[in-house]
Amino acid sequence: MTAHMDRIAVRAGQPLSGTIRVAGATKNSGLKLMAAALLAPGKSVLRNVPPVADLDVMIEVMRAIGAPTEWTGPDELTIDASGELTPEAPYELVSKMRASINVLGPLLARCGEARVAMPGGDNIGSRKLDMHFRGLEQMGVEIEVRHGFIEARHNALGGARVVLEFPSVGATENLLTAAVLAKGRTVIENAAREPEITDLSDTLTRMGADITGAGTSTIEIEGVRDLVAVESEIMGDRIEAGTFLMACGIAGGDITLEGIRIEHLEMVVLKLEEMGMRVSPTPDGLWARSEGRLRSVDIATLPFPGFATDYMPLVVALLATCEGTAIVTENVFDSRFSFLDELNRMGADIRNEGRHAVIRGRARLSGAPVRALDVRAGAALVLAGLAADGETIVHEPHHVYRGYVDLVGKLRSVGADVRYLPD
Ligand code: UD1
Helix, strand or coil: CCHHHCEEEEECCCCEEEEEECCECHHHHHHHHHHHHCCCCCEEEEECCCCCHHHHHHHHHHHHHCCCEEEEECCEEEEECCCCCCCEECHHHHCCCHHHHHHHHHHHHHHCEEEEECCCCCCCCCCCCHHHHHHHHHCCCEEEEECCEEEEECCCCECCEEECCCCCHHHHHHHHHHHCCCECEEEEECCCCCHHHHHHHHHHHHCCCEEECECECEEEEECCCCCCCCEEECCECHHHHHHHHHHHHHHCEEEEEECCCHHHHHHHHHHHHHHCCEEEEECCEEEEEECCCCECCCEEECCCCCECHHHHHHHHHHHCCCECEEEEECCCCCCCCCCHHHHHHCCCEEEEECCEEEEECCCCEECCEEECCCHHHHHHHHHHHHHEECEEEEECCHHHHCCCCCHHHHHHHCCCEEEEECC
16 A cells, blocks of 8 residues: 555545446455465466455465465466475464465365464454364364464375355365365365355366366365466456445446456346346446435345345445335344444444344435445445545545455546545
């Protein structure tokens, strides 16, 4: 982050209009493909990887492990995992970004052992690793957590039938990336079905893995002896796309999003249509129009293909400006509602009862100084500012930069009154 990006200032203005190219899903897909590159002794190339802040941390993790990772073009990374790896991910890095836990599966598969600091990441409720551990143990891994580190090793990684208690994205990814080089067949039941899992599985398959069922609840993996490095292009970021859709819902107008697959946003589109927005597919993405005030609808977050939890803060910002009352239920994370206080500081009328938020829509919010608490909550405050009188100043926007490259510039490009402010 540079000094001139220390705060974000937003004002309500004209309806949005124009086209936005959606970035690659660096945070939710690219980081996982980087970890998977550790499986193949060779040079892997990843394209369509915009440099969000979390990526810098992952590049450091890869370097610490002995897989030099360099920018080899705009939005293109080359990871060299040809040499011998040091299967250790240090605390200073892992504590900054939870997705570093994704190196656990690949390191166990390639090196037979791994020592990974217990992760940090967004402050959105307790995020346990018990399903990762239980699944890996069933595959023959011994795991101990000592002095803040996960210490894992095995003599032989073997296929197993693993039933996940909940379709965890991270657990599915770690088990998948361990199983591709295990001896025998692994079956993951109640696997996560998110598009990012399919993206990972497609890349692993091109590396030589034998996987069926990715994108469904049952993934079957027949272990192979080795994998080769490949070139991949990562999928468009469905959460970034959803962010612009909600922005259009709040500010009104019509926008076209390129570089995204509408089927990845199916539930969001259904809900926005129910609220009164018009959305239709285009050859490379979608087009959306919002006129007048939208209607409130109830929303419950669920694993894919349900309404993703990462859209929740964004849709709450939209509902805060809709006509009527909505109940939003968060089913994926324990405590993801701390940001409601910030929205209420902007004049929103939201009450939180356990896993539910009751949102009474207001035609106009009131610009205020507010604080970004995590990446999506921070983006939600920027969006809320598009329907607020006066100026909204979002402090601590570095949380936003963890998952978005130039959210401000992209919103400006469709006519929003948003800018960076120096301290
Ligand atoms: C990923 C995404 C995150 C998204 C989430 C759910 C990345 C970098 N992050 O996070 O943006 O919000 O999927 O779509 O891709 N759980 C356990 N035990 C476990 C694992 C998970 O109890 O072993 C719980 C978590 O505490 C949470 C829920 O399961 O309540 C979902 O977690 P999970 O799907 O694993 O999310 P992440 O992979 O961490």
